[in-house]
Amino acid sequence: MKKIAFEGAQGFGAGATGGRGGDIVKVTNLKDSGEGSLRWALEDLDDPRIVVFAVGGQIDLKEEIRINGDVTLAGQTAPGGITVSGARLRVIESNVIIRGMNLRPGDSNDGQKAENRDGISVGKNGRTVEDVIIDSNSISWAIDENTSTWGSPNNVTWSNNLIAEALQDSRHPKGDHSMGMLIGDGSENISIIGNLFASNDQRNAVVKDGSEHIEYINNVVYNYGRQALEVAGGSLHAIGNVMIAGDDSNGRAAIRLNTGDGRQAFYVSDNLSAVSGDATNKIKSSYVFDPSTKEIIPSEDVLDWVVSHAGVIIDGKRSKIDQRIIDTVVDDDGRIIDSQKEVGGYLDQVAMKTIKDSDDDGIPDAYEKLIGSDANRADSDKDADGNGLANIEDYINALLDGSAKAPSSYAISSDFVEEIISASGGSGTNGSSSRGDADSFVIEAEDFKIEKGFATAKLSAASEGKVLRAHHDAEASTTFDGKSGTYDIGVQYFDETDGVSYLEVHLNGKMLDAWHWNANLGSALANMKTRTTHVIDDIEIEAGDEIVLIGTGARSTEPLRIDALHFTPSDTLLN
Structure with a gap:
């Protein structure tokens, strides 16, 4: 059987292997640069590597970190969590797995230029960037885009992320610029699965510039301002998504299909959303490309699923910031913001601390006891449980997938779902159940x-x-x-x-x-x-x-x- 990024990985990027089989690299400080920093682990090194954290807290960047390929970034290993502010992470090479990161650029005076201050972006003009999966991260408070693929990347999955509260009237030279996700510049084979977009004014997501084979499946979009899913050409599957108009939404159809570059063929099915645009005649009755994602949740169950799983959840717990954002969706009181200061700022900051790892192999002693490996011998490359994965991968994945427990279901009421259907104009592909x-x-x-x-x-x-x-x-x-x-x-x-x-x-x-x-x-x-x-x-x-x-x-x-x-x-x- 072909190995995938981690158990449960889906979409076009699921085949990424990241740093599998490579060195274990530890982030040991919260500095912007230098040995032991996150920049050093991602940008200065380029051999296959799995990046874990010996410290937790906030890393304030002055410029973007350019991520070289063949790497697994395991933010979930940081004691107390890890937050990156001031600048974006940018994937510029292939075969990358990123999980468990809190990416919150913010509006500080220091940091990257405002027009480029994303949360995370994938792709670089002139380079081949493929096989990337961005899963189970919390991404908010960007000035440009919270998330983007640009520069013709392909085979990319965005899954189970919380993408929220991009800043509106902030420092961007174009003025109002609260943007959730940009898929453009010839991006191809992009899967967007199970994400929660909350209180971003536009681009939840936008697909443009001849981007092809885009899967937009089982996402929840809440309080989408001027635009939820906006498509300008290309080819797209939009299946099983839930669109919830909040106080800042302008009443337009949440899914809009417009004329643009590329193939212009769409399959739209089982969405709790109205659909409009000048290219609705391009909707087909079946798939318009060979899908990568076939395990799909019915739209009636998507809201409960997504609010119970999106973002960084470690041992069943979210950060206070993420929990607040989730609550705004469930309580329907979210709003588009101009600054992170309006909602309490960087509550994720924690004092630097370490965890005991006697053999310095990247796996804490306590976990080694659980899986039967030796806390006094560097054996992170071994396979104690015989499942075909090294001990280090069992450890980092279990924090999010295995030993970790998702919060109890929010048990979204049927009345709330009915309210969404009514507000959106109905269910299905055209705002009608018929x-x-x-x-x-x-x-x-x-x-x-x-x-x-x-x-x-x-x-x-x-x-x-x-x-x-x-x-x-x-x-x-x-x-x-x-x-x-x-x-x-x-x-x-x-x-x-x-x-x-x-x-x-x-x-x-x-x-x-x-x-x-x-x-x-x-x-x-x-x-x-x-x-x-x-x-x-x-x-x-x-x-x-x-x-x-x-x-x-x-x-x-x-x-x-x-x-x-x-x-x-x-x-x-x-x-």
Whole structure:
């Protein structure tokens, strides 16, 4: 099996290996430059390396840090967290993984020129920059762009980040400039997945300048001011996103598709958002390029998922800054700001402190005891648990994915979701729940007739609290009683990491699709993290047709757990 950046990594950048197999480099001080600094680790060194932190606190930069390739930056290892202010991080070479960083440029007199003071950017004109994943970071208070890809980078994933409160009337020479994310200048194969954009006035994101193969999936955009998702040409999939108009939003459709450079082909499905623009006639009924991301959460579950997972979460806890921003979304009282001082400033600052690492191999003694490695022997390159990854990767990833626990679900109420639907003009691709002559609807798996092998089981993460479950060969059927039409069928199920199950979907005796359940969604449990959807496109169904599920569970390690079948009409027409 091809190794990916970390368990659960998705999108075009998921194949990045970063510094795997390279040196362990420690950031030992909070200085702008010099040996032991973050700049030294990222800019001065260029061999494969995994960067960890022996200190926590705030690093005030005078100029941007240019990140050389073949590196994994693990901000989650900093005791008490690490915050970078004053200037941006800029990825200028390939094969980079960045996780667990708080990037908050701010409006100080010192630091990088205002017109370039981003949080983080990927790409550089004249250089090949590819295979980059930016995951589980908190990025806010930029003067130019919070985030961007520019200079024709490709194979980049932005996932599970909190991208918020870009500064509006600040120091930018162009004036008002609160911008969330810029995708431009020929960027290609860019995945934007599961991010929370909150209180950025524009570019949440913007796609322009001939950028192609852009996936915009399962994001939440809150209080988007003048623009949420703005597209000018190129090719795009916008699937399962939630747009929430806050007090600063201007009432325009949150998804706008306009004429621009490039291919101009769009697939837009299952978004809680109205759609408009002068290029809506370029929307297609199926994918317009080969997708990289296929594990997609239904839009009705996205808000709860994203507010429970976006940003830097270590051992189930967020920083006070991130928690405040999350609360503004849940309480619907966020606002666009001109300065970080308006919301309390840099509360993330902590006193410098160290953690005990007796053998100086980058893994603290306490964690070495957990995984069975030797705290007195430098063995970070070994594989104590036999999972195919070195001990150092098990450590840095577990801080965010394994031993760390996401906060308890916010349990976003159905009334709140209904309010979003009403405010946005409806659900789906055109602000209406109706598509063609048929409506979207759901058949719960537990309502199927069990032919053999399956049983109904309780599961709190399931849509109605129940699933069809099978440990061995199984079969269940139902008679279609909806309106005849052409539908995309989304099979919602639970795909854990500890086994491989298999499912076939049949219609009137003909197999429509079959697949093995073998994704890496980051958990060995059937929970919200492993609930996923497989979509079968453009299926013609008539009332009275028989739908049959036939599959094989992986015994006790990963049984089949089928939640529901979502039927969405394929023949979408836009007003």
